[in-house]
Amino acid sequence: MLIKKPSDIPSSEITPEAIYNARRDFMRGAMSVAALGIGATTAPGLLAAPVNIADKDVTGPAWLTQQIALASANKEKITEALTPYEHVAGYNNFYEYGYDKTDPASKSHILKPHPWSVEIAGEVAKPGTLTLEDLLKGVALEERVYRLRCVEAWSMVVPWIGFSLADLIKRVEPTSKAKFVSFTTLERPAEMPEQKSRFSTIDWPYREGLRMDEAMNPLTTLAVGLYGKVLPNQNGAPLRLVVPWKYGFKYIKSIVKIEFTEKQPKTTWSMIAPNEYGFYANVNPKVSHPRWSQAEERRLPSGLLRPNIIPTQLFNGYAEQVAHLYKDMDLRKFY
Amino acid sequence: MPVFWRRLVIFFISIIPFIWLVYQTLTNQLGADPAKTIVLFTGKWAIYFLFITLAVTPLRRLIHFQKVHFRWLQVHRRMLGLFSLFYAMLHVLAFLVLILGLDLSRFAKELVERPYILVTIPAVVLLIALGVTSTQAMMRRLGKNWIRLHKSIYLIAILAWVHVLMQVRSSYFDAVLFGGVLLLLLLPRLYWAIRK
Numbered sequence: 001m002l003i004k005k006p007s008d009i010p011s012s013e014i015t016p017e018a019i020y021n022a023r024r025d026f027m028r029g030a031m032s033v034a035a036l037g038i039g040a041t042t043a044p045g046l047l048a049a050p051v052n053i054a055d056k057d058v059t060g061p062a063w064l065t066q067q068i069a070l071a072s073a074n075k076e077k078i079t080e081a082l083t084p085y086e087h088v089a090g091y092n093n094f095y096e097y098g099y100d101k102t103d104p105a106s107k108s109h110i111l112k113p114h115p116w117s118v119e120i121a122g123e124v125a126k127p128g129t130l131t132l133e134d135l136l137k138g139v140a141l142e143e144r145v146y147r148l149r150c151v152e153a154w155s156m157v158v159p160w161i162g163f164s165l166a167d168l169i170k171r172v173e174p175t176s177k178a179k180f181v182s183f184t185t186l187e188r189p190a191e192m193p194e195q196k197s198r199f200s201t202i203d204w205p206y207r208e209g210l211r212m213d214e215a216m217n218p219l220t221t222l223a224v225g226l227y228g229k230v231l232p233n234q235n236g237a238p239l240r241l242v243v244p245w246k247y248g249f250k251y252i253k254s255i256v257k258i259e260f261t262e263k264q265p266k267t268t269w270s271m272i273a274p275n276e277y278g279f280y281a282n283v284n285p286k287v288s289h290p291r292w293s294q295a296e297e298r299r300l301p302s303g304l305l306r307p308n309i310i311p312t313q314l315f316n317g318y319a320e321q322v323a324h325l326y327k328d329m330d331l332r333k334f335y
Numbered sequence: 336m337p338v339f340w341r342r343l344v345i346f347f348i349s350i351i352p353f354i355w356l357v358y359q360t361l362t363n364q365l366g367a368d369p370a371k372t373i374v375l376f377t378g379k380w381a382i383y384f385l386f387i388t389l390a391v392t393p394l395r396r397l398i399h400f401q402k403v404h405f406r407w408l409q410v411h412r413r414m415l416g417l418f419s420l421f422y423a424m425l426h427v428l429a430f431l432v433l434i435l436g437l438d439l440s441r442f443a444k445e446l447v448e449r450p451y452i453l454v455t456i457p458a459v460v461l462l463i464a465l466g467v468t469s470t471q472a473m474m475r476r477l478g479k480n481w482i483r484l485h486k487s488i489y490l491i492a493i494l495a496w497v498h499v500l501m502q503v504r505s506s507y508f509d510a511v512l513f514g515g516v517l518l519l520l521l522l523p524r525l526y527w528a529i530r531k
Contacts, residue, residue, distance in 0.1 A: 083367070087366070087367035090366060091366055091367040091368065095505050099505060101366065102366065154367075154368060156367075194506075197508070199507045199511060200505065200506050201506065272504075291451070291502075292448060292449060293444065293448055298368060300367040300368055301367045301368070302367070302368050304365075304369045304373075304433060306436075307370055307433060307434065307436055
């Protein structure tokens with residue numbers, strides 16, 4: 001997988017000194033953690049999480065923690081600063097737990113993500129139910145640092161731990177009829193309180209989908225961790241999608257079903273407001289949301305008096321890898 | 336309790352949200368997007384105080400048992416209204432400074448692209464007018480027109496609710512709650528107006 005460096009980096013993208021220094025401190029901390037406990041066998045650098053109150057509770061089964069610890073380090077040099085863990089795990093949209101950005105972090109602890117299994121259905125030669133352990137068996141996890149652009153015009157840079165969805169798709173052998181992949185989030189109102197709400201515009205469970213060629217693109221990732229750790233519940237434990245050139249609502253969380261279909265599947269946000277959220281949802285500064293512009297984004301953490309506003313890039317900066325998928329399409333029509 | 340002390344108590348209670356916000360800001364507890372947190376927080380409190388102000392009259396007229404009544408609240412209505420103005424001004428200022436960075440061209444663009452911001456313009460202008468004319472001297476000077484002008488608080492409240500309604504994305508909870516409270520506050524007035 002390749003993230004090419006753009007030939008000229010706008011000054012707005014260069015890491016501010018304060019963040020740069022903070023990152024250096026973090027790296028130092030990470031190194032000492034590695035030196036203290038884990039030793040030289042684990043991947044270096046970023047794979048050790050910073051010491052933070054927010055990640056105290058994040059635990060997973062031993063096999064998963066181990067497999068995540070063995071993930072290969074991110075090979076690409078991304079010039080932008082990582083969004084600190086406390087924000088990645090503290091500022092979330094996960095409406096199953098509430099509508100404030102802090103609700104998922106404060107309310108998702110009641111979810112029990114283990115044991116977990118994923119149903120593989122539809123147009124495949126090998127349908128069935130895979131436990132998370134089966135699903136990850138023999139999979140070499142990688143750290144992948146990607147930009148995340150939310151449709152609400154904020155963005156982050158997140159070091160995910162995961163693997164290409166394409167690897168899983170090849171294993172289950174889709175038939176020639178499989179043109180789309182649809183995903184479903186867990187529906188468990190006892191552990192996801194907002195699924196009981198009467199005021200929600202969402203018809204649970206949350207659903208998302210991709211075209212087959214989008215799903216097969218090497219950038220499309222199934223993530224099981226971030227910052228070298230098991231995914232926190234609020235980030236979609238234990239298994240979530242990452243599609244870095246699309247808006248964040250495509251990154252469906254806590255996946256329980258992957259279905260291969262011939263027709264374009266229904267997706268949650270385009271069911272709620274089809275004029276505002278399309279099936280494709282590719283990041284595009286030129287196609288405004290009806291209620292706000294998408295030309296710029298606030299890269300988090302944003303300062304109070306100096307809002308960290310940067311221009312949004314077409315396909316979130318991944319045009320080189322994905323633009324060919326939409327060659328003959330009118331991106332205004334297929335937003 | 337004498338009016339003076341009541342006034343002081345109500346003042347300090349009303350300023351608590353602001354002190355809380357300042358404390359959260361100074362201790363860096365506003366999260367990844369502090370500007371947005373401040374804008375949402377001050378906007379909510381502007382609406383809460385608008386509702387509290389609008390509740391004074393119905394409370395006074397509808398609840399009057401021997402010991403339980405709200406006649407004493409009438410004197411403090413002006414201050415409650417001014418607190419609504421205070422939080423609304425913080426809301427507008429936070430939006431202009433912290434979100435837009437005082438960039439007027441961006442402000443113009445926002446007005447065109449975001450109708451939910453446009454609808455607040457008359458509300459903000461009227462709310463300022465009500466604040467400016469809230470003194471005794473102004474009441475005397477404006478005479479009958481004072482009441483006419485200050486009846487626009489109903490319009491302000493409705494516009495504030497529309498502002499919330501137009502931003503609904505995933506949950507109607509706030510919009511339904513605010514609409515319900517507003518209806519409760521306006522219905523008795525409608526009844527009184529018709530009966531007269």
